[in-house]
Amino acid sequence: MVQSSVLGFPRIGAFRELKKTTEAYWSGKVGKDELFKVGKEIRENNWKLQKAAGVDVIASNDFSYYDQVLDLSLLFNAIPERYTKYELDPIDTLFAMGRGLQRKATDSEKAVDVTALEMVKWFDSNYHYVRPTFSHSTEFKLNGQKPVDEYLEAKKLGIETRPVVVGPVSYLFLGKADKDSLDLEPISLLEKILPVYAELLAKLSAAGATSVQIDEPILVLDLPEKVQAAFKTAYEYLANAKNIPKLVVASYFGDVRPNLASIKGLPVHCFHFDFVRAPEQFDEVVAALTPEQVLSVGIIDGRNIWKADFSEAVAFVEKAIAALGKERVIVATSSSLLHTPVDLTNEKKLDSEIKNWFSFATQKLDEVVVVAKAVSGEDVKEALSVNAAAIKSRKESAITNDAAVQKKVESIDEKLSSRAAAFPERLAAQKEKFNLPLFPTTTIGSFPQTKDIRINRNKFTKGEITAEQYDTFIKSEIEKVVRFQEEIGLDVLVHGEPERNDMVQYFGEQLKGFAFTTNGWVQSYGSRYVRPPVVVGDVSRPHAMSVKESVYAQSITKKAMKGMLTGPITVLRWSFPRNDVSQKVQALQLGLALRDEVNDLEAAGVEVIQVDEPAIREGLPLRSGQERSDYLKYAAESFRIATSGVKNTTQIHSHFCYSDLDPNHIKALDADVVSIEFSKKDDPNYIQEFSNYPNHIGLGLFDIHSPRIPSKEEFIARIGEILKVYPADKFWVNPDCGLKTRGWEEVRASLTNMVEAAKTYREKY
Numbered sequence: 001m002v003q004s005s006v007l008g009f010p011r012i013g014a015f016r017e018l019k020k021t022t023e024a025y026w027s028g029k030v031g032k033d034e035l036f037k038v039g040k041e042i043r044e045n046n047w048k049l050q051k052a053a054g055v056d057v058i059a060s061n062d063f064s065y066y067d068q069v070l071d072l073s074l075l076f077n078a079i080p081e082r083y084t085k086y087e088l089d090p091i092d093t094l095f096a097m098g099r100g101l102q103r104k105a106t107d108s109e110k111a112v113d114v115t116a117l118e119m120v121k122w123f124d125s126n127y128h129y130v131r132p133t134f135s136h137s138t139e140f141k142l143n144g145q146k147p148v149d150e151y152l153e154a155k156k157l158g159i160e161t162r163p164v165v166v167g168p169v170s171y172l173f174l175g176k177a178d179k180d181s182l183d184l185e186p187i188s189l190l191e192k193i194l195p196v197y198a199e200l201l202a203k204l205s206a207a208g209a210t211s212v213q214i215d216e217p218i219l220v221l222d223l224p225e226k227v228q229a230a231f232k233t234a235y236e237y238l239a240n241a242k243n244i245p246k247l248v249v250a251s252y253f254g255d256v257r258p259n260l261a262s263i264k265g266l267p268v269h270c271f272h273f274d275f276v277r278a279p280e281q282f283d284e285v286v287a288a289l290t291p292e293q294v295l296s297v298g299i300i301d302g303r304n305i306w307k308a309d310f311s312e313a314v315a316f317v318e319k320a321i322a323a324l325g326k327e328r329v330i331v332a333t334s335s336s337l338l339h340t341p342v343d344l345t346n347e348k349k350l351d352s353e354i355k356n357w358f359s360f361a362t363q364k365l366d367e368v369v370v371v372a373k374a375v376s377g378e379d380v381k382e383a384l385s386v387n388a389a390a391i392k393s394r395k396e397s398a399i400t401n402d403a404a405v406q407k408k409v410e411s412i413d414e415k416l417s418s419r420a421a422a423f424p425e426r427l428a429a430q431k432e433k434f435n436l437p438l439f440p441t442t443t444i445g446s447f448p449q450t451k452d453i454r455i456n457r458n459k460f461t462k463g464e465i466t467a468e469q470y471d472t473f474i475k476s477e478i479e480k481v482v483r484f485q486e487e488i489g490l491d492v493l494v495h496g497e498p499e500r501n502d503m504v505q506y507f508g509e510q511l512k513g514f515a516f517t518t519n520g521w522v523q524s525y526g527s528r529y530v531r532p533p534v535v536v537g538d539v540s541r542p543h544a545m546s547v548k549e550s551v552y553a554q555s556i557t558k559k560a561m562k563g564m565l566t567g568p569i570t571v572l573r574w575s576f577p578r579n580d581v582s583q584k585v586q587a588l589q590l591g592l593a594l595r596d597e598v599n600d601l602e603a604a605g606v607e608v609i610q611v612d613e614p615a616i617r618e619g620l621p622l623r624s625g626q627e628r629s630d631y632l633k634y635a636a637e638s639f640r641i642a643t644s645g646v647k648n649t650t651q652i653h654s655h656f657c658y659s660d661l662d663p664n665h666i667k668a669l670d671a672d673v674v675s676i677e678f679s680k681k682d683d684p685n686y687i688q689e690f691s692n693y694p695n696h697i698g699l700g701l702f703d704i705h706s707p708r709i710p711s712k713e714e715f716i717a718r719i720g721e722i723l724k725v726y727p728a729d730k731f732w733v734n735p736d737c738g739l740k741t742r743g744w745e746e747v748r749a750s751l752t753n754m755v756e757a758a759k760t761y762r763e764k765y
């Protein structure tokens with residue numbers, strides 16, 4: 001029998017039980033007992049579910065109360081001193097490291113005030129991990145035994161599991177030096193950390209574990225030589241340690257071939273590779289295995305919600321069997337299923353035709369098992385034919401295919417993605433038209449999403465108020481925002497986005513080609529979960545999406561009103577994409593749909609239009625090379641398709657945030673004005689890089705994540721700092737990002753100070 005294996009299961013619970021209990025714990029509504037009870041229930045449910053589905057190799061230690069990388073930092077005692085000094089319980093230390101902790105002193109507890117560790121995107125997924133943070137004083141040692149406890153917990157249920165931990169090379173490489181030890185290179189800690197790994201592995205072995213999954217996902221990145229060499233050191237050390245279970249080294253989310261030389265011949269029992277993302281690595285990785293090594297074939301997609309095509313999956317695994325023999329092949333999910341929603345059967349509102357194409361984590365368990373059975377020669381004819389019918393239905397459906405859209409994509413040419421004139425000529429035309437002062441002031445789009453707004457939106461969704469009533473309400477909110485901006489003297493106004501639940505969902509719901517779940521939550525970080533829309537078919541715009549609100553806003557002011565849209569890459573990145581056409585095609589379709597919207601806005605008299613692309617950086621392929629340059633090309637092209645149909649006098653803005661931006665990546669978008677998150681950037685060299693940016697730019701002046709109100713003097717000082725290296729005539733004045741999560745009081749005070757500071761500089765220049 002060929003074995004089936006699941007690399008990890010979502011840990012949030014089918015109905016977000018983990019979020020509910022952790023948030024209740026944080027707010028003091030429930031105690032540790034309740035928190036741990038819910039955690040245990042989720043783990044047990046997950047194991048039982050997998051067992052019942054017939055999965056042979058089930059993971060343990062895939063559960064976490066916050067993040068699996070953070071768990072490891074706690075376990076290995078990589079805890080900066082600022083967290084240990086409060087002598088908190090382990091779970092509270094974990095949360096303090098993950099999200100910071102601010103607590104007043106009580107009779108029984110000391111006051112605590114500590115910020116969180118850095119949080120970073122987990123490769124190219126929408127999951128974020130807490131960055132291991134090392135200093136010269138870090139002393140690795142086993143601090144508890146979570147993986148052993150969870151292994152034993154499953155065993156008690158009669159379920160044998162394969163514990164999973166992030167491997168030593170990835171763990172160190174994904175970490176960083178703490179501010180007191182900036183000269184420390186994390187990978188140099190390898191020799192110190194290996195004995196602790198060995199100790200953990202021996203403990204797992206003593207508890208009964210026969211094999212352990214060690215994740216080394218960094219194998220899909222461009223790695224410095226020192227890091228490549230670390231694999232040999234690490235795995236030879238571990239293989240020679242005493243009482244070690246069989247090691248399964250797993251990588252996912254890409255192609256390992258550029259690092260294959262560093263893992264070839266390592267003394268490990270099995271390698272797991274992701275053949276959903278990189279089937280083209282097959283021949284080379286197979287050739288690199290030693291004669292005993294087993295290959296775990298990641299063939300059921302852990303990153304998306306589409307049903308696997310069984311005939312393709314079976315054929316792929318059969319290829320592996322032909323090369324290696326049945327005993328040396330395992331059928332597996334491509335990665336942990338953490339990145340998929342829990343259970344499709346909880347979707348009651350999804351169109352049944354579309355639902356038949358989906359597979360969430362629970363359904364993927366069956367998929368792995370069916371493929372393993374099929375290649376073992378068991379009779380799964382029924383399952384195969386049901387699957388074939390679903391695949392065929394999706395391929396041929398009118399929902400998937402829209403000939404008109406496909407034709408439009410094919411006819412895209414240079415002209416469609418270039419503005420009528422180059423920037424200098426547009427700038428002159430726009431200067432004349434808008435007559436903006438030096439240091440023009442604006443905001444990024446959203447204003448506080450108050451309770452009142454949420455209540456009214458809810459009432460409208462539930463049918464408790466009519467569309468007219470809701471409309472009147474939205475108009476009154478827009479008017480409030482417009483009057484406020486006029487009052488404090490902003491130059492380019494926005495309507496405040498009160499009608500939007502979310503910057504992607506709002507547009508997705510109005511575009512053809514999207515589907516939505518009611519319970520398809522996926523962990524983004526800690527207790528933050530997202531419910532991504534799904535691109536199910538060719539995308540088009542049946543009707544205007546934002547024109548009504550923007551036109552109303554423009555009608556009540558003489559100042560320039562900025563229309564506000566979400567860009568193609570951001571819509572795509574924050575959705576589950578199709579896997580039957582390329583992301584490029586999907587981005588271009590979104591670009592075309594948005595082009596219609598941009599043109600309609602212009603025709604209706606909205607002549608400043610911002611197309612937000614906060615996700616443009618996170619879409620960047622993990623490795624440099626062809627794929628990355630292709631991405632940058634189509635990302636820019638789809639943006640330009642959306643924004644190039646307008647007159648020279650129409651001013652196109654864009655906005656970026658969430659990650660360090662390379663100004664070179666955004667040049668090709670050719671937006672007239674961009675605004676970027678910048679308030680935490682102090683490095684003058686980094687600021688300097690932006691001075692070469694040819695068009696105009698607003699380097700975000702204050703952090704919108706914090707309730708803190710910067711004074712006028714602070715704004716003046718900050719602008720002064722930037723002006724040392726950045727030219728005044730390209731300088732826009734704006735916050736870091738939208739203001740939706742802030743309160744009105746802070747917004748009023750911060751923006752007033754910001755505008756006053758801009759006026760001060762206008763007098764000087």
Ligand code: GLN
Pocket residue numbers: 444445446497503564612614655656657737738739740
């Ligand atoms: N226009 C959006 C807003 O202001 C942009 C949000 C974002 O970049 N994340 O809310």
Ligand code: ZN
Pocket residue numbers: 444614655656657658736737738
């Ligand atoms: Zn932003």
